Amino acid sequence: MINNSINRKLRMGMVGGGKGAFIGEIHRIAANMDGLIELVCGAFSSDPGRSKESGEALFLPEHRVYGSYQEMIAQERQLPEGERMDFVSIVTPNHVHFEPAMMALENGFHVVLDKPMTFDLDEAKQLQQKAAETGLLFLLTHTYSGYPMVRQARKLVRDGALGKIRKVYVEYPQGWLSRSSEQDGNKQASWRTDPAKSGKSGCMGDIGTHALHLAEFISGQRTTHLCAALYTYVAGRKLEDDGNILLRFDGGASGVLIASQVAAGEENALKIRVYGENGGLEWSQQEPNSLLVKWLDQPTQIFRAAAGGMSPEVAAFCRTPGGHPEGYLEAFGNLYKSFAWALGAKLAGKEWQAGEYDFPSVADGVRGMAFLDCVIRSNESDEKWTPFTV
Amino acid sequence: MINNSINRKLRMGMVGGGKGAFIGEIHRIAANMDGLIELVCGAFSSDPGRSKESGEALFLPEHRVYGSYQEMIAQERQLPEGERMDFVSIVTPNHVHFEPAMMALENGFHVVLDKPMTFDLDEAKQLQQKAAETGLLFLLTHTYSGYPMVRQARKLVRDGALGKIRKVYVEYPQGWLSRSSEQDGNKQASWRTDPAKSGKSGCMGDIGTHALHLAEFISGQRTTHLCAALYTYVAGRKLEDDGNILLRFDGGASGVLIASQVAAGEENALKIRVYGENGGLEWSQQEPNSLLVKWLDQPTQIFRAAAGGMSPEVAAFCRTPGGHPEGYLEAFGNLYKSFAWALGAKLAGKEWQAGEYDFPSVADGVRGMAFLDCVIRSNESDEKWTPFTV
């Protein structure tokens, strides 16, 4: 029950996410969860019939279900202020990120966009510039930074509890692309392994960018150099499905980033460990309500969501008391919630204190695209270290 | 995107759950999660001002925020069919369960009610009878049966994978009442330890009923006799805050039920183990996406939510692919979702296949109240075994 400053739900339009899509439904649940946002319109598919069918299943009035995002943005703009959507949530494959996002910004709509932000780095920079020009809000859904224990981890590092950070190990093994599912009609596999839809990276674009964001989010250090070795294990696949990367950070830390979609038997085993002079942190996405804090000469502590020892500003992102597990959808919901608070404040013309609407944005998206560029360059190079520049 | 048969969201009214309440917000998130239900009205507090303030924070129109549940039920009944609430969700302390539920049924509203169902067994039986007479739907929120892995456990037992069931160990240790928080202004502690609001049982009513329901839900056997030893560890407390119970079941199994609210350091550590001739099951609420299945002569298996090995009818209750953890709110949401499917079908005049709208109902509530009666009798008795009758 947090006042969002404008005394009404924020109105969301959606691009993509029709029947059979995975991430669109996730976005809807996340946006819906806290009662701060309502879905008011959508262009759910490039196939108008499919879009219509999806809108119907979502109980939308027929005239707010559009045949294309172009139509949606144009039409919504014509609606009275009290009715038209406030922001657009874009949940299409990578190659359909840039254009709807740019068009939304140009037409005064705030934007929620999935990662990786765009098809290539140049598009990302254009979006960044446009967002800066327009002053519109932009949420890039690096979901994992929405987990309370990830935020607690970041806070412990920021507060200096671990001392100077020396090591960052981040890994993201999945197994679902261990076979050539893209040839068996798996729609998720299909576009993710297609360079025309995904861009020049497969595994690293899909999950490596999350790993990098998490590493920098928690450690508070930024990658300066990397050394990448990418692999394509499934015959006939055009994009890498696996990769190992050495990292060096600006604060003196070093590390490793592992991402794989052929680690057969793994689900979504994102995990990060960060070590400083006095101790280390360990967090696993699959058991997200625990954060192990290891100390040099004292017993390891298990920090738990909404339980004793947690910082109050982080605990505010827990919806339930300790022991009532929250998960991926709630983490996703935290991003939408922060976005809703910020947007509500903005629409009400109020100041909003930095830190309270802590969500990844357009700069994180540019950084992710620069990471992919750097990884591809490094992989093709015989040099050990490739500088990471944005 | 599941059609709910009537092509609109179901309309929910809420009794209780104003600012500062715990379980009301949980119910709203759960009901909201899947986009099948919308909150349209409420009597959020017995204090009309507080109710109004809560309704405002929830963006409800002023005229749908009522000063009492009596007013709400009476007024809503006057509204046109296309506008008035379809069902009422009652999230008040135990002593305010029976009256609003009975009044709702009498006025043609379906009911969602928190456990334990009523203040005493007699009230529970009256509700059961009224529900039967009216044919209205009744959801009793034994949340834990909404977890996919709990349903998978039940399915494995039903399918005979474990052979005849011999042992059921269920435990529910919490630590949050280890001190006399009820005297320090903790509202949750206050009513739960007050016999005038909770009824004749404390710990067993609050969490023991969940444990019993889970044990019977998974094992498919029903308790026939029990032997209870209740304790009150915190000085001055009027209701038991802890108890150990031996169980005997109608299918020949025996077991133990442990519940405690003074197990200092525990959060909400509900756990169940069920053993049959061929193997056993183990599920822990705090890591709810895993189900251990232990075999007599083969390696233990870890069944995981939305992953390989899961029964399709259970997997339908997962919103995300394997490795994207779901938790308590999603389990709660599953109860509301099943209820919404059943209610949508009913309102559309359609048949609904048994099993698909699998949710605990009024008979489970009566059983829980009978359990509390039996536990209290057993505790006061010198006889080892007290028969469990409803």
Add this chain to the structure above:
Amino acid sequence: MINNSINRKLRMGMVGGGKGAFIGEIHRIAANMDGLIELVCGAFSSDPGRSKESGEALFLPEHRVYGSYQEMIAQERQLPEGERMDFVSIVTPNHVHFEPAMMALENGFHVVLDKPMTFDLDEAKQLQQKAAETGLLFLLTHTYSGYPMVRQARKLVRDGALGKIRKVYVEYPQGWLSRSSEQDGNKQASWRTDPAKSGKSGCMGDIGTHALHLAEFISGQRTTHLCAALYTYVAGRKLEDDGNILLRFDGGASGVLIASQVAAGEENALKIRVYGENGGLEWSQQEPNSLLVKWLDQPTQIFRAAAGGMSPEVAAFCRTPGGHPEGYLEAFGNLYKSFAWALGAKLAGKEWQAGEYDFPSVADGVRGMAFLDCVIRSNESDEKWTPFTV
């Protein structure tokens, strides 16, 4: 490298433990581990040929391998003091505990004896009296008290870290008797399920006594009343293979003891949890190098063997640095080591400080037999509580 006061290895004779036996080999490894004890003679089987064969495989000289324990005790007594065994280790089934132990004591030999101490309580009391009369040392191998983390748990309770103890949950589920293995030639199963060899209890004698000892060892409280429900799940079996017991303790704690040998799929899953006013402990035998210490308002701590936070007097029972796991054999070895230290000191005529040779002894054995008596009586009674007296 700890001086054992007498500058030589202690000389052990063994009764039982020939080829095919389980626990005899365990005793030999445990006794051998720290280089303080050497096996010098044995009567390994009631079958003289088998005994001889076993002695040969153990590299013993022919004349120190005896055809019976009677012969061994008699002959060894005749040997010169510098050659004859110092103590006897008795590793036979329960019905062959009392006689060799009594004969050893009568002939001046110290005794190591497996649990349960004897066939019945009366025998146990006779041994206790004889041990007191002779002043000979007596080690009863309640192995689990030899684990460093069990000792750390005890120390934390003794030091008052948890406050007054309220709850003790101890459980010992095994699955290996889930089928009638005793009829398939399994020697271990065979004598354990035979009342002529095991005594009047099966599961409780074999593993329930361990659970009780552990509960009292760590909690520092003694059982005063119990309520037992025993079961025999495998058809045709003459002794119980499962049981659930409610406990009350002299310090005001209450608890539950679960033991089962038909918990199919479990190995040797002894686990104990103890809760006080401020926090709780949890230790699992299958992951014995960790001790969870849970606090009311602070993060749970993981105490680890030989790592930071451990009491020095307990750390002395770790042979390796933190992270080099020790297990069951090392715990067993700790009992033999403490016994060797105490016996070395005694033989050297030195004082030995209490607490340093912390090992279970004849009084623990009597207590275990009294527990079995009480459990059997309670199981047959309709009264809820049976007083536990020794």
Add this chain to the structure above:
Amino acid sequence: MINNSINRKLRMGMVGGGKGAFIGEIHRIAANMDGLIELVCGAFSSDPGRSKESGEALFLPEHRVYGSYQEMIAQERQLPEGERMDFVSIVTPNHVHFEPAMMALENGFHVVLDKPMTFDLDEAKQLQQKAAETGLLFLLTHTYSGYPMVRQARKLVRDGALGKIRKVYVEYPQGWLSRSSEQDGNKQASWRTDPAKSGKSGCMGDIGTHALHLAEFISGQRTTHLCAALYTYVAGRKLEDDGNILLRFDGGASGVLIASQVAAGEENALKIRVYGENGGLEWSQQEPNSLLVKWLDQPTQIFRAAAGGMSPEVAAFCRTPGGHPEGYLEAFGNLYKSFAWALGAKLAGKEWQAGEYDFPSVADGVRGMAFLDCVIRSNESDEKWTPFTV
């Protein structure tokens, strides 16, 4: 009770391992554990007084405690065959590996040697040649390959259960050198961080070699190229205390090797994961009795030591039934046991079937030294990949 072919214990002499040493005591316990080996002599320290004191504490006769390994080897050679040591176990720092090992081989004694095998690669090759010439047995104590679940892992890979191996992740984080303990009188830290005693590598020599051995032992593939980044985090330290390495294998797999001694809060957290086309393996040294086997479309299995599903030839290396945890000392003991079986057979002039005396030997030691050479070269190079040649 396994006949070692020669009907007597094998006689061990020890070089190093006096009072205050860590690994010497480990070797003695491991050698002693199964009753197949007895310590008969030693040169426990380069300080003759200290050596003598140590020998006394170990109950050795004065004349078998030597002031130097040179003296020991020379004197023992003079003893009658039925009395003199059979083999020497060398447990000194790295710079005192080569000379005693070479001298032992030259004098007809079999050798047990700690890793890394020598001070540099050249010494290692000399030992390899000498061992080949003499036909003497050589055990290099890569302890972790002695764990039953590691052997089970290897067997599953060899049997093709996982399909073609694609990924190998091995990590060995420790935290004990997070501060400059070498300057605070920590003897273990002191020689390990001193290039004059350790050789040219610190962390990689001490633990990286173990990680590499384990990776190749389980995966059955051999490293062909690596890319190393070494770091020294503690100021003033002369050898690296941390490193990240990318790996490529001859069977087409790729991987990562992480080793650190500044991962503050970690104990000895060696862990390996191996993924093939059909599934993956995960084994953690700190919980060594479980082996996770993950499958692409089926539930993960937990293989457990001495429990159902284990290969009989691996189960032979378990001393206790399932659920009785074994650890580091037992793994170490398995190497000594295999060595004792092989040596007993050799001394008895018998054939011994390959595979049964599975223990790491001189070739593994050479490989480890070549690894260190390659790592150092790679670290100093700007080239991404350095070929790994022996």
